[in-house]
Amino acid sequence: MLPNSFNLAYNTYAFKTTVGERMRNSAFLALGITLAMVGIADAHNEWGTFNPEFNDEAAPLLAEVAKLNDAAPDEDARYFYSRALLWKPGQTLKGCFIGGTPAERKFIFDSAAKLLNGARINIIIDFQSLNPFPDCRKDARGLYPEEIRIAAGTGAPCCSAHIGRNGVKKANSDKANVFLGGRLEDWQVWHELIHALGFFHEHQKPGAPCRFDYVEIQRLWGWDATKVKTNFDRLNNDERDFRLSGGFDVKSIMDYYQSSPTMLVDGTRSPCYNPAPAKTLTTTDLEGLRLAYPMSASPASHAERVTRARAIVDLAGVSPGLRELLESE
Ligand SMILES: [Zn+2]
Numbered sequence: 001m002l003p004n005s006f007n008l009a010y011n012t013y014a015f016k017t018t019v020g021e022r023m024r025n026s027a028f029l030a031l032g033i034t035l036a037m038v039g040i041a042d043a044h045n046e047w048g049t050f051n052p053e054f055n056d057e058a059a060p061l062l063a064e065v066a067k068l069n070d071a072a073p074d075e076d077a078r079y080f081y082s083r084a085l086l087w088k089p090g091q092t093l094k095g096c097f098i099g100g101t102p103a104e105r106k107f108i109f110d111s112a113a114k115l116l117n118g119a120r121i122n123i124i125i126d127f128q129s130l131n132p133f134p135d136c137r138k139d140a141r142g143l144y145p146e147e148i149r150i151a152a153g154t155g156a157p158c159c160s161a162h163i164g165r166n167g168v169k170k171a172n173s174d175k176a177n178v179f180l181g182g183r184l185e186d187w188q189v190w191h192e193l194i195h196a197l198g199f200f201h202e203h204q205k206p207g208a209p210c211r212f213d214y215v216e217i218q219r220l221w222g223w224d225a226t227k228v229k230t231n232f233d234r235l236n237n238d239e240r241d242f243r244l245s246g247g248f249d250v251k252s253i254m255d256y257y258q259s260s261p262t263m264l265v266d267g268t269r270s271p272c273y274n275p276a277p278a279k280t281l282t283t284t285d286l287e288g289l290r291l292a293y294p295m296s297a298s299p300a301s302h303a304e305r306v307t308r309a310r311a312i313v314d315l316a317g318v319s320p321g322l323r324e325l326l327e328s329e
Helices: 019-025 052-071 075-082 102-116 164-168 186-196 214-221 225-232 283-292 299-310 320-327
Strands: 026-029 092-098 123-126 148-153 158-161 178-181
Touching (some): 052 075, 092 102, 102 123, 102 148, 164 186
Parallel strands (some): 092 123, 148 178
Antiparallel strands (some): 026 123
C-alpha cells in the first residue's frame, strides 16, 4: 500500500535537471475557461470521493470577486480581482507527487502532457524529472513549495482538486491539492487539472439552463443537501467583467454527467441531459482555457497590471481568504 506517503527509495532520489530536461519534461497546458465558469473541486459520480470543502472555500471567494468587480470602475483593478484564483499567464507551475508507484505517476504525467502539449494554453506544469517522477518535498516550515501537488496511488482519494490558487494558500500548503488516486482515465486527470488551473464546473456557469432535482441527487449519490448545492448551484450571474466561453456546453469536460435522467427536472428533454462522462476537451473548453491563459499575455505584462491595480485598490474590507490570494499575486 502506498497511501499519501512514500517509500524510502523515492525519498533518497536527488533532483538534478538540466534546462534541456526541463523543456522535455514540461507539459504545456492549453486550456482556458475564465474564472466564473470554471470550477470547484468536485465530485465524480461513482468514480469519486467528493471533497465539499474545496467548493465551500472557492465559491464564496468567487462571489466576493464579482462584487468587487462590480464596484471597481478601473480596468486594471477588475483584472486584478478577476485573477484571484488563476495563475499568472505564462507561469511555470512546479508539479510533484505524493504517493503512487512510478507507473501510476507516469500515467498522470502522460495525461497532463496530452492536455497541455500543443493546446496553445499559456501555462506550464514542470514535473522537473521523469526518472524518477519527483516527490513533493516540504520546506523547513513544513509546507510544500510546489504549486501542483498530486496525491496518487491506491491510498489516495479520487477525484478532486482545489480550485486554482486556493491550492497554495498557507492553510492548504501542507498537503496535496490534486487528488488522483486509484486507476484513472485521461478525462479524470484532465478534469481535475483544469480545476487546479482555476476553473469551476460547466453546469454551474451563470446562465446554464440546467434544472436539477436536488432531492433526487441526494438520494442517488448519497450526498447531503449542502454538498449537492455547492456542486450544482449556478454561480453568481451578476458579474460584469468575467469573460466566459460562449454558452453552455453539455459536452464540456467540466460538466457532470447524470447517472440517471431523474437528476434533471426535465429528464431526457433537458438541454443539460448528458448520460455519459465527456472524455475529450471541446472547443469551448479550449476557448475558456485560452481566455484565462492567452498566448499573447506575458508574466511581465501581468505584473505591470497588478502593480497598477495595487496602487489604487483598497483591500481593507476584503475577506482574509481573498486578501491572502490577492496579496500573494
Ligand atoms: Zn469537478
